[in-house]
Amino acid sequence: MRKKLVAGNWKMHGSLAENAALLGAIKPALAGIEAAVCVPFPYLAQAQAALAGSSIAWGAQNLSEQVKGAFTGEVSAAMLVDFGCQYVIVGHSERRSLYGETDELVAKKYMAAQAAGLIPILCVGESLAEREAGVTETVVARQLDAVISAAGVASLAKAVVAYEPVWAIGTGKTATPEQAQAVHAFIRSKIAALDAGVATGLVIQYGGSVKAANAGELFSQPDIDGGLIGGASLVADEFIAICRAAAK
Numbered sequence: 001m002r003k004k005l006v007a008g009n010w011k012m013h014g015s016l017a018e019n020a021a022l023l024g025a026i027k028p029a030l031a032g033i034e035a036a037v038c039v040p041f042p043y044l045a046q047a048q049a050a051l052a053g054s055s056i057a058w059g060a061q062n063l064s065e066q067v068k069g070a071f072t073g074e075v076s077a078a079m080l081v082d083f084g085c086q087y088v089i090v091g092h093s094e095r096r097s098l099y100g101e102t103d104e105l106v107a108k109k110y111m112a113a114q115a116a117g118l119i120p121i122l123c124v125g126e127s128l129a130e131r132e133a134g135v136t137e138t139v140v141a142r143q144l145d146a147v148i149s150a151a152g153v154a155s156l157a158k159a160v161v162a163y164e165p166v167w168a169i170g171t172g173k174t175a176t177p178e179q180a181q182a183v184h185a186f187i188r189s190k191i192a193a194l195d196a197g198v199a200t201g202l203v204i205q206y207g208g209s210v211k212a213a214n215a216g217e218l219f220s221q222p223d224i225d226g227g228l229i230g231g232a233s234l235v236a237d238e239f240i241a242i243c244r245a246a247a248k
């Protein structure tokens with residue numbers, strides 16, 4: 001059976017003191033449960049120290065597509081590896097919509113991550129206007145195709161995909177389990193058409209207003225293999241309950 005994986009995306013939240021409390025609470029509560037937190041760059045060292053030896057992995061929310069050089073303000077994949085990161089989010093909708101990341105740039109970041117040994121969590125998902133226009137599958141397929149044509153379908157054996165409908169992110173409006181399952185099944189079948197083995201093993205997370213109260217129902221869908229959690233990953237009891245729901 002495929003594993004389920006829950007990852008927290010802290011976005012631009014936290015402080016040394018807040019993180020110490022949050023990490024200190026989730027570490028013992030999730031002992032033996034595989035999970036991850038993607039923290040802001042300045043707190044990677046703190047996450048590494050606090051989570052070393054635990055079942056919780058850590059990672060970043062973005063990286064440069066470049067290896068090294070005169071790229072002021074950028075952070076490379078190798079630097080993330082230096083801090084013990086296992087994961088990095090690529091192509092989050094906030095990066096795509098607020099910082100102009102194109103499908104092509106996302107594919108380059110995905111490849112830079114894998115080249116350094118990181119597992120990219122590749123985010124895909126449609127906006128509300130796109131859903132209402134009936135082009136959800138077209139948009140998700142285009143986002144996936146950019147990565148598959150650049151990196152090959154086999155690369156997905158070392159990646160996680162996160163389906164995050166933009167209209168459900170931070171809005172309190174969760175996709176229904178049926179809506180999410182339909183897109184997850186579409187993603188898996190699209191990849192299965194290219195490589196059935198990769199599709200069967202691929203962890204496809206759902207993200208968008210996941211809470212302890214709705215996690216169980218979402219994660220019980222056959223193609224939903226855990227979640228990428230924003231707001232609720234900042235609340236220890238919520239995140240712990242969501243991770244436990246995935247581990248059931």
Ligand code: 13P
Nearest residue numbers: 009169170208209230231
């Ligand atoms: P929320 O869980 O706050 O809706 O955020 C989802 C998300 O964007 C995770 O990457």
